[in-house]
Amino acid sequence: MTASNATSTLSFDYLTLLSVTLIAIGLSLFIVFQAYRGYRHHESRRMLFLALGLFLLTIVPFSLAVVVDSLAQVATLEPRVTSYYLPLFSRLSEVSGLGCLLYSLLIDAE
């Protein structure tokens, strides 16, 4: 009884987390797409790196989290995956994203 209760709570948590993350990914995609369009229309390198930076800063970590969470639903993962690898790669992606944003700000607008 308690076991099935725990499972349903778990999957409810998972679904909530999944839907919120998907909303975040959708919004990020929209903004990244606008930046990318700005790059295409104006051939602006700054906009390219803005788009890339936002992509690495938002979509990549969000997607990693979703993938790892989904995997955890169907298979048992090592605790180290969620406690170490997921944060590590998310952080690395965010660091490179911030690097792209910084680069975008520093290069001359063409």
Next chain:
Amino acid sequence: MESNCSAGGRRNAHENRANPRDRRHNIHRVPLVTVVIIEFQSRTNGVHTKNRYAGLEAATHQRYVSESNRDDGEERPRSDELFAQLDDEYARRILVETTGGTRSAKELSDACNASLSTIYRRAERLIDCGLLAEQTIVEEEGNHYSVYEARLDSLTVDLDEDGFSVTIEEKPTDSLSDRLTDMWEGL
């Protein structure tokens, strides 16, 4: 980058040449206290264009004040250049044709019954005045060409003791990505 990135304040050498169409002296014969409003009808919706604005400043209103009765010819005030542009039949025609959406030089050439080089020359001057926006379209094969769109909604000429001042009211930038680009590049 190429020509579509012309800065608003760019002054080309050819701009300073003596302009036979400059009717500065006629302007002063206009009855005093005259307000001329030239309205270009604009479509508020459905204009799906990506403007390359000549300047990065996103000001909706720009005001160019001419220096009255100055004939030193050193630096032509921008409003005089604007008057000269509006006196030009082809330049006006280009603005009319491009106010509803973008047109390529070829289309403008057909519509205005003018040669391509005439169109390019007029377009360049209109861009320098901030009346026209140019955008480069890149095709799949790597060719690219320019399309033009009028930037102004209306243009107001006011007269006071300091001379004529021209206010250009620009079209709102319609595309989100353009506004984002302007904002980010303006940082």
